[in-house]
Amino acid sequence: MEEGTASKRAAGRFCSICTQRKPALRRPKTLEQICRECFYAVFEEEIHNVIIKNHLFKAGERIAVGASGGKDSTVLAYVLSELNRRHGYGLDLFLLSVDEGITGYRDDSLETVKRNEIQYGLPLKIVSYMDLYGWTMDEIVKVIGLKNNCTFCGVFRRQALDRGAAFLKADKLVTGHNADDIAETVLLNILRGDIARLSRCAYIMTGEDGPIPRCKPFKYTYEKEIDKYAYFKKLDYFSTECIYSPNAYRGFAREFIKDLERIRPQAILDIIRSGENFRISTTTRMPEQGICERCGYISSQKLCKACVLLEGLNRGLPKLGISRIKAGNDGSGRPDEEPTRRGREVERPILESKPCGTLDF
């Protein structure tokens, strides 16, 4: 190639990877000007490398893809089935959706997942809060209000995904949590001083000692790139925010990370790496994993969080599991300690939950 031509191409008229085609976007992660074809290739290849490097799957495994119908999990289902075919992973992929019972939101997004089932040829299983817990989120919000509802939803969804994965006899559950989600969670766990969660929130795979390992193949994938990929590929996904979701604290963390990304895109990866490299002092007491006496689900307490929340709902004490003060053991459902301080009610959520999720993945 002549020197003049090369410098023109380097000047941005051509894709900085193939140097042949016109750029279609500025890659959010690296700010390179690249063409659509090269974007697809680097996007998919990076995810493939993450899967291989971290030994996420073994041939023959049954993998449940947590499918909400949203952009992240739709792209995940699409890319995983492409990579499975292309690289011969030998995986059996399934779509697993949780119907939280949110009218005007989840019912619509589930219609998208039902279309994805046909488009990608992946069998779909739907589990619902109504079937599992006897409550829909619409009903829960009626009794708990809009302030703490994300706690119920995050705790119930976590267990619902495990139960759905068990129904599918899945070996692993994958979710569409992306790099932005993980950086945000690292930051929130620091802000809350939540050492137990901080120590595991940046893991790519968790729950290996529990009912089903969970992994996050998009751990290093930027949300903006997932957005662009879904847009260019014209994937069929549902883009409305949950109608019950506002959570100011997480919202601030999210905005802070977006601001950092604007100044320096690498910031997202740096926060994740910080999370990975934290060393928790050996003298820090960590919760011991046990089994819930009532439902048999993993728990570090006598009763798992879902059972405590459910008991509160069923006994007409919906805030039972929300209060920082532990529920009493006298069977009254009242806290052990006096829930007031200087005459004001002390009521802070134990889990500061992300809209649709908890600080655990």
Ligand SMILES: Nc1ncnc2c1ncn2[C@@H]1O[C@H](COP(=O)(O)OP(=O)(O)OP(=O)(O)O)[C@@H](O)[C@H]1O
């Ligand atoms: N109702 C659901 N059913 C199945 N999986 C879910 C559901 N809600 C969330 N998940 C899983 O958890 C991941 C993170 O969920 P979150 O609520 O943070 O949504 P998100 O980041 O907007 O992702 P998405 O775009 O896939 O909805 C999703 O990508 C998906 O894999």
